Amino acid sequence: MTEREDREPERSHYIVRGIKRLFALVVVVALLAVGGVGYGWHLFVKEGPLDDARQLVIPRGASIDQIADALAKEGVIESRFVFVNWVRVLGTQSRLRAGEYRFPKRVSAQDTMNILISGRQIQRRFTIPEGLTTYQVLERVKKVEGLEGELTETAGEGELLPDTYTFTLGETRNGVVQRMKRAMEDALDQAWAQRAGTDGPLKDKRELLILASIVEKETGEGAERPMVAGVFVNRLKKNMRLETDPTVIYGITEGKGALGRRLLRSDLEKPHPYNTYKIQGLPPGPIANPGKASLLATIKPAQHNYIYFVADGSGGHVFAETLDQHNKNVAKWRQFRREKERDEKNDKPEKKQN
Structure with a gap:
């Protein structure tokens, strides 16, 4: 056997050992890599550091x-x-x-x-109560935090549905007002679809909106709305003037805010398109933005024979079928108001004389 032949087994032995070491190294590197990835994934999915939301x-x-x-x-x-x-x-x-x-x-x-x-962002919200004029609604929208952009969208009286509206940070004021207009259109369509027959005094959705706005301003009591609507429907059927104070006030203020004083008899005598003590039938347009409840109450009013109502001093109203009974109710209301004003005056502390 030659010397070269003697060295062949030894060389093969070293080659095998080298291959084994290389394989072991690859395995170790792979295990470290997998372990690193696994640990990295653990850090990604484990509980975070936030103590509170x-x-x-x-x-x-x-x-x-x-x-x-x-x-x-x-x-x-x-x-x-x-x-x-x-x-x-x-x-x-x-x-x-x-x-x-x-x-x-x-x-x-x-x-x-x-x-x-x-993209599940925080839902912000703001509420527009029933009975505000469009001017008042738009002034509120201008002040809502989180909405962006100048308000350039316009709306007519009664075109904005009172409701609670949600929005995400960065939505535009114009976009929200457009939503409010679409919501009123939908509410009007839904209410008009519930009318019973075609023999009522309201000819179209526009007239429904006008009368519903008057009902909205006349009472804040939900249970009373169908009763109040019934009175106005009865008066329209009898061709009587509506004679409702909120329309007169709207004609004076043009929907820009509260009157700030008691309505005077002279106010009722001044002729203008919204003075329902002077004009026949409905005024030319809505006097506020009515809610869904007033729209439904107006299209489906209570069935009764009342044609008068007046405040009862408790936040509600008392109804009458005859002028004689109504005048008695008015006298009671005026007496209640006088007593209340007297009590309030007596409760005020006297000014000290210097």
């Missing part, structure tokens, strides 16, 4: 790095590095949406990502 605004056009910086600064995520890299690995960076979000206590980085993908 927190709100945060993600601005439009923010990059993934800017979003991560904001989340880390507010304590929503523990590691911006983990958040950024997993978002990139998962390919979701382009799906993160701007807006105002609420992050719950202990939210994980993964759930934080999912919240931003979902």
Whole structure:
């Protein structure tokens, strides 16, 4: 056997050992890589550092790095590095949406990502009560925090439905007013569809809106609305003047606010299109924005024979079929008002004389 032949087994032995070592090294590197990925995933899905829920605004056009910086600064995520890299690995960076979000206590980085993908922003809200004029409604919309842009959208009297409206940060004032107009159109359509027959005094949805606005201003008691509507329907059927104070007030103020004083007899004598003590039938337009309840009460009024009503001193009204009974009710109301004014005067402290 030659010397070369003697060395062949030894060389083969070293080659095998080298291959085994290389394989072991590859296995170790792979295990470390897998372990690193596994640990990184653990950091991504584990509970976050937030002790309490927190709100945060993600601005439009923010990059993934800017979003991560904001989340880390507010304590929503523990590691911006983990958040950024997993978002990139998962390919979701382009799906993160701007807006105002609420992050719950202990939210994980993964759930934080999912919240931003979902676009489930905080729902802000504001309420428009029944009976405001369009001028008053628009003034309120101008002051709602969270809405953007100058209000340039216009609306006629009675065109905005009173309701509670939700919106997300950054919605425009014009957009909200457009929604309110569509809501009133829908409410009018729904109410008009419930009319019983075609023999009533209201010819179309416009007249329904006008009378419903008067009902809205005459009573704040929900149970009374059909009763009040019934009185006006009865008067229209009898070709009687409506003789309702809120229309006179609207003609004086033009819907810009409260009258600020008691209505005078001289006010009832001044002729203008909204003075229902002087004109026959309905005024030329609504005097406020009625709610759904007043629309329904007006299209389906209570069936009775009353043609008069007056305040009863408790926030409601007392109704009458005859002028004689109505005059007695008015006398009681005036007596109640005099006594109330006297009591209020007596309760005022006397001014000290110098």
